[in-house]
Amino acid sequence: MSGTSSTLHPPADAVPPVRHPDAPAPGEPLGAHYDQCFGCGGGQPHGLHIEARAGEGVSVTAAFTVRPVHQGAPGLAHGGVLATALDETLGALSWLLRTIAVTGRLETDYVRPVPVGTTLHLEAEVTAVAGRKVYSTATGRIGGPDGPVAVRAKALFIEVKIDHFVDHGREEEIQAAMDDPDQVRRARAFEVNP
Numbered sequence: 570m571s572g573t574s575s576t577l578h579p580p581a582d583a584v585p586p587v588r589h590p591d592a593p594a595p596g597e598p599l600g601a602h603y604d605q606c607f608g609c610g611g612g613q614p615h616g617l618h619i620e621a622r623a624g625e626g627v628s629v630t631a632a633f634t635v636r637p638v639h640q641g642a643p644g645l646a647h648g649g650v651l652a653t654a655l656d657e658t659l660g661a662l663s664w665l666l667r668t669i670a671v672t673g674r675l676e677t678d679y680v681r682p683v684p685v686g687t688t689l690h691l692e693a694e695v696t697a698v699a700g701r702k703v704y705s706t707a708t709g710r711i712g713g714p715d716g717p718v719a720v721r722a723k724a725l726f727i728e729v730k731i732d733h734f735v736d737h738g739r740e741e742e743i744q745a746a747m748d749d750p751d752q753v754r755r756a757r758a759f760e761v762n763p
């Protein structure tokens with residue numbers, strides 16, 4: 570069974586997404602947007618350590634291997650962890666648009682259980698853009714990149730400025746991020762040069 574809420578249908582004035590000319594080439598690893606990110610950060614011991622790569626057009630691929638710490642039921646991945654994997658992969662699309670966007674809405678279909686030890690092969694693409702609203706879809710397949718779909722999602726991301734994080738993040742992490750030249754460089758890489 571599946572159904573999508575109306576807010577995830579692009580409006581009539583939506584336009585196709587445009588890959589930024591300075592976007593990483595297809596196949597290139599995108600790296601983490603933040604070292605402490607639960608989804609992609611290398612410095613986050615409890616994280617999912619998702620590694621995304623640029624795809625064709627405005628798309629990305631990624632892989633996530635389910636570990637015992639990700640269980641919900643015995644031997645099976647927790648649904649919230651799988652939603653996080655989809656959310657993170659969808660978030661990585663920002664590298665190709667070179668805009669910063671946060672998840673406004675994420676709807677997930679769980680089609681097949683995902684056992685511990687499985688590698689989830691993820692793909693995401695932007696389907697439409699309307700002003701600050703970015704519409705996207707993602708799938709997670711098991712047994713190989715062409716294997717059966719286990720999870721899929723539709724999402725609405727909303728474009729924000731760096732100020733979103735500076736205004737809302739806890740001060741100690743924001744200060745540490747601003748003091749880290751590598752973090753500042755990564756944050757800037759999302760933004761189209763004026």
Ligand SMILES: CCCCC/C=C\C/C=C\C/C=C\C/C=C\CCCC(=O)SCCNC(=O)CCNC(=O)[C@H](O)C(C)(C)COP(=O)(O)OP(=O)(O)OC[C@H]1O[C@@H](n2cnc3c(N)ncnc32)[C@H](O)[C@@H]1OP(=O)(O)O
Binds near residue numbers: 674702727746753
């Ligand atoms: C130097 C220091 C740097 C530190 C930063 C470090 C790194 C930064 C770089 C990159 C990081 C970027 C992203 C992270 C990437 C991946 C992680 C995975 C993604 C996530 O995990 S990210 C976390 C979860 N995410 C949130 O934490 C969002 C909380 N939320 C809000 O912060 C606000 O809610 C916001 C901003 C979303 C909107 O607020 P707002 O005031 O800006 O705009 P507004 O409300 O007017 O919405 C504008 C139009 O979007 C429509 N709209 C809004 N929300 C909707 C919804 N839910 N459903 C349907 N439509 C919606 C409205 O209906 C309106 O539509 P219309 O224009 O047609 O009226």
